[in-house]
Amino acid sequence: MTPRTDLAGYLVRYPHEAGLGDEDPATVLDRYHTPDYELVNDGVLLDRQRLLDHIRPARRRAVGLRVEVQQALVDGDQVAARYRLTADLRKGGTITSEIYMFGELAEDGRLRRAVQATRTLPSG
Known part of the structure; x- marks a missing residue:
């Protein structure tokens, strides 16, 4: 399974x-992304190392995740998606983010680059 398929x-x-x-x-990162993968999230560039630096502490904070995909489109080497990610936190509470993602795929179907805009939704 790749982002393309x-x-x-x-x-x-x-x-x-x-x-x-x-x-x-x-x-996990390499399964879905090319070695030169870059994510621009809300204007902040995250390369492979910065993503790995983000994943490790996230594993200590979250105890549950839910993803609701509203739209997911693939056209050639271009992708676009709109979805919500809800994280249940170890210390209590949840964070729900609405995410708009646009990306470029490599020949092998993995993501090469993605740009995301996010907004935090009220819990409730």
Whole structure:
């Protein structure tokens, strides 16, 4: 499974595997992304190392994740998605983010680059 063959599945699986799984975060990242993958999230550039630095503490903070995919489109090497990610926190409470993602795929179907805009939704 790659983002090209199942974008909605990737949007659901990747956060679970990266944020809650026991597998090495680098292995999970490399399964779905090219080695030169870059994510621009709300204007902040995250390369592979910065993403790995983000995953490790996220595993300590989250105890549950839910992803609801509203739209997921693939057209050639371009992808677009709109989805919500809800994280249940170890110390209590939840954070729900609405995410708009646009990306570029590599020949092998993995993500090469993505740009995301997010907004936090009120809990309730």
